[in-house]
Amino acid sequence: MKKRLLALCIVLLTAGMVFAGGSKESSSSEDEKTVVTLTFLGNQVQQDFLDKWIPLFEENNPDIDVQYTVLDWGTGKTKILSSFAGGVGSDIVMVYGADIPQWIEYGALSPIDEYFDPEMFIEVPFEMGKWNGKLYAVPLQSKLTGYYYRADKYEEAGLDPDNPPSDWQQLAEYSQKLTKRDENGNLIQSGFWVTTSHSYKTLTQYAVFLWSAGGSLFSEDGTKCTFNSREAVTTAEYIRDLLNVYKVDDAGSIQNESTDFAQGKMVSGVCNNAPRGMEISNPEEVKFVRVVPVPPIDANHTGYCEIGGDYLGISATCKNRDAAARVLKYLVETPEIVIQSCIESFGPPALKSAVDGFRAQSFYADVWNDLSNGNVKVQPLHPRWGEIQAIMTKALDVIYLEPNADVQQVLDDATAQVDAIIAESVPALGE
Amino acid sequence: MRKSNRLGLTKSEAHAGLIFVAPAVILFIFIRLVPTIYALFLSFTQFNMVKDPVWVGLGNYIKMTGDKEFFISLQNTLVYTIFNVIISAAVALGVAVLLNRKIRFVGFFRAIYYMPQIASWIALSMIWTYLLNPPYGLVNYILSLFNISKAPWLSSPSMALPTLIMIAVWRNVGYDVVIYLAALQGIQPSLYEAAEIDGASKLQQFLNITWKLLIPTTVYIFIMTGIFSLQAFDQVFQLTAGGPADATITVVLQIYRQAFQFGQMGYACALAFVLFVVIFILSGMSLKITGRLGETE
Known part of the structure; x- marks a missing residue:
C-alpha cells in the first residue's frame, strides 16, 4: 500500500512538473x-x-x-x-x-x-x-538612412562641412581624404563605411545609392526584379571601387557603427544609427554630426534617403x-x-x-x-523580403569582396532567384 | 522469492524500478519525444508558426534537392566538422602527451587548456570578433609587429571558414586533452618498460603502444566533436552570421534562417530531420568502427 502511495505521489509530482510551465497565466481579474x-x-x-x-x-x-x-x-x-x-x-x-x-x-x-x-x-x-x-x-x-558625416573630421581633412559631396565622384574623393592609414597601409580611420555582410544594412546602403543613380530594385509594378539593370551594375561597381580602388575602408573594419562613429574610427557612411553611440559616450560631440541625402550619381539625378x-x-x-x-x-x-x-x-x-x-x-x-x-x-515591401534581402546581400558581398567577380553575372543570378520568389508569391510594393 | 522476468527481479522490485524511472521517462516523452514527433509531422507541412500547418507531403524534401543554399550549408558544415575533428584531436593528443609527463606547473597548464571549454560560445565569439577585427584587432596588430600584413579573418569569403575552424579547434582542444589524459594515465607503465628493454625508440613506443591504445579514445573524441560540429550554430551566428557571401553558413544556421527569418518552419523541420539522419548515420558508423577496433584489441 505504502509503495502504491509512493508511486502515486511520484507520478503526480512529475505530472505537476511537466504541466506547471504550460498553464497560461490567467488574465487579471x-x-x-x-x-x-x-x-x-x-x-x-x-x-x-x-x-x-x-x-x-x-x-x-x-x-x-x-x-x-x-x-x-x-x-x-x-x-x-x-x-x-x-x-x-x-x-x-x-x-x-x-x-x-x-x-x-x-x-x-x-x-x-x-x-x-x-x-x-x-x-x-x-x-x-x-x-x-x-x-x-x-x-x-x-x-x-542617409549620408552621415562628422563635421570635425571634415575640417581636419581640409573639407568644408557645410558643403558635403554633390555627386559620387566627389564622394569618393572626399572619402579618400577622410581616410587615414599608417605607413604600412593599415587603416586608422575609415573615410567611408562600406557595409559588407550585414543582414540588412548592406542592401539598404546599396539601395539608397541605386535610387540616387536613377535605378530601383523592382519594376514600377513590382512584378520584375531590376537588380541587374544598368544602374544596378554601375552602383555595385561604384561601391566595390570605394572599397577596392579608392580604399576608403577595409571590409569588416566597422563592427558597430554607432560606437565606431563616436570613436572616430569611421567618419562618414550611409547608415541609419551612427550617432546613437555618440549620444551615450560623447554627447558633447553630437553637434559634429551632419546628415544629408546620399549624393546623386551626377547633377542630372536626385539624391535620396531611405526611411x-x-x-x-x-x-x-x-x-x-x-x-x-x-x-x-x-x-x-x-x-x-x-x-x-x-x-x-x-x-x-x-x-x-x-x-x-x-x-x-x-x-x-x-x-x-x-x-x-x-x-x-522606402525599401520595397514584400512578404518574403527576408529571403529577397538575403539573396541580394549575398550577391553584393560577392561583388564587394571578390573584386574579380563578373558583376553582371552575379546580379543576373540573384535577379533570377528573386524573380522566382515573386513568381510564386506576389509583386513587391513600395520604392 | 519468485523472480518475474529475465532481469531476475521480483514483481514488486520491477514495479519500484518502473516508478523510479517514471519521472525521467515522462519528462523525456513530453520534452523530447513529443516535440520530435511533432517536428517530423511539421516537416511534411507548410507552416509559418502562426497560421495552421498545411499538409504538403514530401514537398519540403523535394524542394531540398534543388536548394543550392542547403547544399552550400551542408558542404560548409562537413568541411568545418572534418577539419575541426581531425585538427582538434591531433593538437590535443600532442598536448596531452606533453602534459602527461612530470613537468612543473602541470596543473596550471591543464587548467589553461581547459578554460575555453568553460566559457559560452557567445561570450567567446564576441571576444574573437574584437581580436580578429582587420584594422584594429589584437591578432593583426601582433602580426604587424613581425611585418606580416593584416588579414581579413572573418570578412573574406576564402578566409572566414578556416578562421571559424581555427577558433573551434582552440576551444575544443581543452576538452580533448582531458579525455586523452585520462586515457594516457590508464596505460600501464610496464608496457613502456618492456618496450624499452626490447630496444624500441620513443617514436616506436608512441606508435605501437600509446597510439594503438588510444584509438578507442580517439574514435570517441571523433564522434563527440563530430556531433557538436555538425550542430555548429552559436559561434557562426555570432561571428559571421553565415557570411560573407554564405561562405560560413552551416546547416543549423540555415535551419534557423528558414524557420525564424523566412517563416518556413515546415521546411526548416525537414532540414532538421535530414541533419538528424546524417548525424545518426555518422554516429552509427563510428560506433561500429569502435566496436570492431575493440574486438581487434
Missing part, C-alpha cells in the same frame, strides 16, 4: 480591468521609456492594465513569432517597417484602419504600415482590440511620447504634430526639410 499586453523591441532605453509613459496612461485609463515587455532587437522578432505559435502572443507588438508584409502573411497582425486618421501622419512612413490597401501598423518613429522605422500593430490574436487601440493611439499620437522616442532613437517622427517639437531638439532638422520635399523612399 483585479477590479475587472482589461489587460493589454505590449511587446517592444529595444534595450534599457525603451524599458525606461515605457516605465515612464505607461503608468501615466494607466492613471488616466483606470480600466486598462498594460503589461509590457522589452525584447532585444537581435532575437525579439523570433521570440514574438514563437509566442504566437504558442498562442500567447502580445496584443500590441513592435515590428520593423520592412517586416510588416511578412507578419501580415503570417497572420500575426490585424487591420487597424478604423482607429487612425492618415492626416495625422507624414505620408511616406505612414504608407509603409499598409499592405494591399489596409493599415496594419503605425510608425512610432522613423529610421533614416524605415519602428512600427506598432495590433496582433490578430488580440481579444480586446478597442482597449489595445487606445494604448496604441496613446503611444503613437501623443507628441511628447513620439518626440522622446524619436530623440532617443535618432529618427525623425512620422506624427505631424511632433515635427516642430522634434526639430527644436534634433540635428535632423535640416534633412527633415529634404524629406518633406520628397527625397525619401
Whole structure:
C-alpha cells in the first residue's frame, strides 16, 4: 500500500512538473480591468521609456492594465513569432517597417484602419504600415538612412562641412581624404563605411545609392526584379571601387557603427544609427554630426534617403482590440511620447504634430526639410523580403569582396532567384 | 522469492524500478519525444508558426534537392566538422602527451587548456570578433609587429571558414586533452618498460603502444566533436552570421534562417530531420568502427 502511495505521489509530482510551465497565466481579474499586453523591441532605453509613459496612461485609463515587455532587437522578432505559435502572443507588438508584409502573411497582425486618421501622419512612413490597401501598423518613429558625416573630421581633412559631396565622384574623393592609414597601409580611420555582410544594412546602403543613380530594385509594378539593370551594375561597381580602388575602408573594419562613429574610427557612411553611440559616450560631440541625402550619381539625378522605422500593430490574436487601440493611439499620437522616442532613437517622427517639437531638439532638422520635399523612399515591401534581402546581400558581398567577380553575372543570378520568389508569391510594393 | 522476468527481479522490485524511472521517462516523452514527433509531422507541412500547418507531403524534401543554399550549408558544415575533428584531436593528443609527463606547473597548464571549454560560445565569439577585427584587432596588430600584413579573418569569403575552424579547434582542444589524459594515465607503465628493454625508440613506443591504445579514445573524441560540429550554430551566428557571401553558413544556421527569418518552419523541420539522419548515420558508423577496433584489441 505504502509503495502504491509512493508511486502515486511520484507520478503526480512529475505530472505537476511537466504541466506547471504550460498553464497560461490567467488574465487579471483585479477590479475587472482589461489587460493589454505590449511587446517592444529595444534595450534599457525603451524599458525606461515605457516605465515612464505607461503608468501615466494607466492613471488616466483606470480600466486598462498594460503589461509590457522589452525584447532585444537581435532575437525579439523570433521570440514574438514563437509566442504566437504558442498562442500567447502580445496584443500590441513592435515590428520593423520592412517586416510588416511578412507578419501580415503570417497572420500575426490585424487591420487597424478604423482607429487612425492618415492626416495625422507624414505620408511616406505612414504608407509603409499598409499592405494591399489596409493599415496594419503605425510608425512610432522613423529610421533614416542617409549620408552621415562628422563635421570635425571634415575640417581636419581640409573639407568644408557645410558643403558635403554633390555627386559620387566627389564622394569618393572626399572619402579618400577622410581616410587615414599608417605607413604600412593599415587603416586608422575609415573615410567611408562600406557595409559588407550585414543582414540588412548592406542592401539598404546599396539601395539608397541605386535610387540616387536613377535605378530601383523592382519594376514600377513590382512584378520584375531590376537588380541587374544598368544602374544596378554601375552602383555595385561604384561601391566595390570605394572599397577596392579608392580604399576608403577595409571590409569588416566597422563592427558597430554607432560606437565606431563616436570613436572616430569611421567618419562618414550611409547608415541609419551612427550617432546613437555618440549620444551615450560623447554627447558633447553630437553637434559634429551632419546628415544629408546620399549624393546623386551626377547633377542630372536626385539624391535620396531611405526611411524605415519602428512600427506598432495590433496582433490578430488580440481579444480586446478597442482597449489595445487606445494604448496604441496613446503611444503613437501623443507628441511628447513620439518626440522622446524619436530623440532617443535618432529618427525623425512620422506624427505631424511632433515635427516642430522634434526639430527644436534634433540635428535632423535640416534633412527633415529634404524629406518633406520628397527625397525619401522606402525599401520595397514584400512578404518574403527576408529571403529577397538575403539573396541580394549575398550577391553584393560577392561583388564587394571578390573584386574579380563578373558583376553582371552575379546580379543576373540573384535577379533570377528573386524573380522566382515573386513568381510564386506576389509583386513587391513600395520604392 | 519468485523472480518475474529475465532481469531476475521480483514483481514488486520491477514495479519500484518502473516508478523510479517514471519521472525521467515522462519528462523525456513530453520534452523530447513529443516535440520530435511533432517536428517530423511539421516537416511534411507548410507552416509559418502562426497560421495552421498545411499538409504538403514530401514537398519540403523535394524542394531540398534543388536548394543550392542547403547544399552550400551542408558542404560548409562537413568541411568545418572534418577539419575541426581531425585538427582538434591531433593538437590535443600532442598536448596531452606533453602534459602527461612530470613537468612543473602541470596543473596550471591543464587548467589553461581547459578554460575555453568553460566559457559560452557567445561570450567567446564576441571576444574573437574584437581580436580578429582587420584594422584594429589584437591578432593583426601582433602580426604587424613581425611585418606580416593584416588579414581579413572573418570578412573574406576564402578566409572566414578556416578562421571559424581555427577558433573551434582552440576551444575544443581543452576538452580533448582531458579525455586523452585520462586515457594516457590508464596505460600501464610496464608496457613502456618492456618496450624499452626490447630496444624500441620513443617514436616506436608512441606508435605501437600509446597510439594503438588510444584509438578507442580517439574514435570517441571523433564522434563527440563530430556531433557538436555538425550542430555548429552559436559561434557562426555570432561571428559571421553565415557570411560573407554564405561562405560560413552551416546547416543549423540555415535551419534557423528558414524557420525564424523566412517563416518556413515546415521546411526548416525537414532540414532538421535530414541533419538528424546524417548525424545518426555518422554516429552509427563510428560506433561500429569502435566496436570492431575493440574486438581487434
